[in-house]
Amino acid sequence: MSSIGNHLSVSSGLSRFRILVIGKTGVGKSSLINHAFGVQNATASHAQPGEATIDQEFISPQNDRFILHDSKGFEPGEKDNLNIVRDFIGRRKAMPDLKDQLHAVWLCFEIPRAGGRLLETGVEQFLTSKREEELGEIPIVVVFTKYDTLLDRMERTLDKSFTKDLSKEDFQELTKKSAKDKLKEVCIAPLEKFAGSDMPHVTVSTKGNHHEETLAHLIRTTEELVCKHIGTDASVMTSVAQRVDPGLKIKASIEVGKRKYWKALASSAPFKNRSMWDCFHVLHTDIVNVWNFQDPDGHLCSPEFRTIMTNMVNELGVGPTADPNKNLAFGLSIVGTIAGILSALAGPAAPIVVPIVASVVVAHWVYEVYQRSRSALQRFMKYIIDLTLVLQTLYLLSENRKLSRRAIKLAVKSYHDSPMSGTVHDRIQQYDKQSTFLERADRDSLDQFVKLLQSYNISAEEMPGLRDKLPAVDLSSDEPWDTKS
Structure with a gap:
């Protein structure tokens, strides 16, 4: 039994991103x-040499949207594991259902x-x-x-007599080269000698200043290959499972929306005799599921959070307005707003107040x-x-x-109060003034909607710098949704 089993539980068979990690x-x-x-206790080591556990399905309790299959590397002179891996890939390829x-x-x-x-012989x-x-x-x-580790090694071996007059930026560039x-x-x-020049390869680190950038490259490379060779459904699973790149979350949200309801909103047939609240319930649940937060208490699908979002959509004007044709840096705007909110609080435990009572609107x-x-x-576009x-x-705040409800409330208030x-x-x-939504939707021309959503994306590479700018805040302690009563 792999030691990974100490921390992960056996799969329940739901549609999840299924990955084999070899090494x-x-x-x-x-x-x-x-x-x-985005888990803490996953481990991919084998307790006993030669033990074949590749068929075992493991799921982290902190992220149940991926299934891990674990395989040790190909040791010198050992053919058993090579055959096990080949057989496993062949059997999985022959399975009729995408989830398997x-x-x-x-x-x-x-x-x-x-x-x-x-490369050992088995790897070759x-x-x-x-x-x-x-x-x-x-x-x-x-x-x-x-x-x-390679960067540290290269830095130590550089000729100090040559590098002593270099700026910090030039020195870093020389080290990278x-x-x-x-x-x-x-x-x-x-x-390339054994796999050819087109074998995808990525260099990664999980430490230092480069790990977010390298991990984002790995995740994007994987998602693109999955989309190309297996299909869009599997690429969406990839985007949902990963917790590195928020841009892929937005991409997956768009893909799910296009398939399930964006076109249907214009015809209204699938929504016939459905209340607006029911329709928003579907939108809300699908989008929350794509983001795949660690939310064991279900705060994001609670009636309270749904009501808070309904309030926001129902408002005619939200927060300070700006020139709609001017591109603003979403991340910097949000970080500045978060800092302002936190500085205005009386202390680290001061409650964050958001509008939650909306009985008239909800009714x-x-x-x-x-x-x-x-x-x-228009309401649906605003809600999405x-x-x-x-x-x-x-995502920026939670890392x-x-x-906690406090973290969610801070995210809501920060977006609400930002320009x-x-x-x-x-x-x-x-957009509504330029062309009616109904005409645009009927012509399947929701490109402007997609571009608007994508224009506010924060890249994975930006996240570390933005988080460094955030003031210290304790979001582990919780508080009620409504702190005014």
């Missing part, structure tokens, strides 16, 4: 899984030191099988781990049956965009920790 003990698989999927198929493989290697060998044979298409279309990404040259020599060249929407109209479509941007703000919320609503109203 020797010590290459950094556990840290890679922890950071990529394997969606991606990460083949992990620690970047070797000078004179070290990257595995890569040859991939090159000769014996493994089918399954996306395989070669992952070179511990890039931070030296690391890039070493990677090509000890990793990429041996890989009206509960009994109002969906009608195909401009006002209804407002909720998505509130969740992106929460993959368990959610961006007013700009979003202004842009939707300007």
Whole structure:
């Protein structure tokens, strides 16, 4: 039994991103899984040599949207594990249901030191099988781990007499160039010899200043390959499971929305005899599920949070407005607003107040049956965009920790009070003036809607810098939704 079983539970068979991670003990698989999927206790080591546990399905209790299959690396002179992996990939490929198929493989290697060998015979044979298409279309990404260690090594070996007059930026660029040259020599060249020049490979670190950028590259590479070789459904699973790149969350939200209800909103047929509240319930649940927060208490799908979002959408003007044609930096705007809110609080435990009492609005929407109209479509657009941007703000604040109501309320208030919320609503109203929603939707021309949503995306690379700008705030302690009563 793999030691991974001490922390993860057996799969329940739901549709999840299914990944096989291959690599020797010590290459950094556990840290890679922890950071990529936002969990704390995943481990990918095997307690006993030769033990075959590849068929075991493991799910983290902190993120149940991915299934991990764990395999040790291919040891010198050992063919058993190579055959086990080949057989496993073949069996999964033959399964009829997408949920049972394997969606991606990460083949992990620690970047070797000078004179070290990257590929053992078993690995060479595995890569040859991939090159000769014996493994089918399954996306395989070669992952070179511990890039931070390589950078440290390159920094120590640089000629100090040559670098002493360099600026910090120039020194860092020289270090990166030296690391890039070493990677090509000890990793990429041996890989291309057996796998060909088109084998996807990514260099990652889970430490230092580069890990968010490298992990985002790995996740995006994986998602693109899954989309290309397996399909959009599986790529959405990939985006939902990962907890690195908020841009992929927005992309997945758009994909789910396009398929399930964006076009249908214009025809109203699927919503016939449904209340507006029921319709918003569907939108809300789908979008929250895509973001896949660590929310064991279900705060994001609670009636209170739904009511808070309904309040926001129902307002004609939200927050300070700005020029709707001017592109603003969403991340910096939100960080500034968060800082202002926190500085205005009486102390670290002062409650965060958000409007939650909306009995009149909610009662009206509960009994109002969906009608195909401009006002209804406008409400839906506002709800989708407002909720998505509130969740992106929460992503910035939560850093993959368990959610509290206090954290959610701070995210809501920060978005509500920022110039961006007013700009979003202004842009939707300007869009309405240019062409009626009904005409645009009937012509399947919701591109402006998608562009508007994407224009406020915070990239994974921006997140560390923005978090560094945030004032210290304790979001682990909780408080009631309504702190005014």
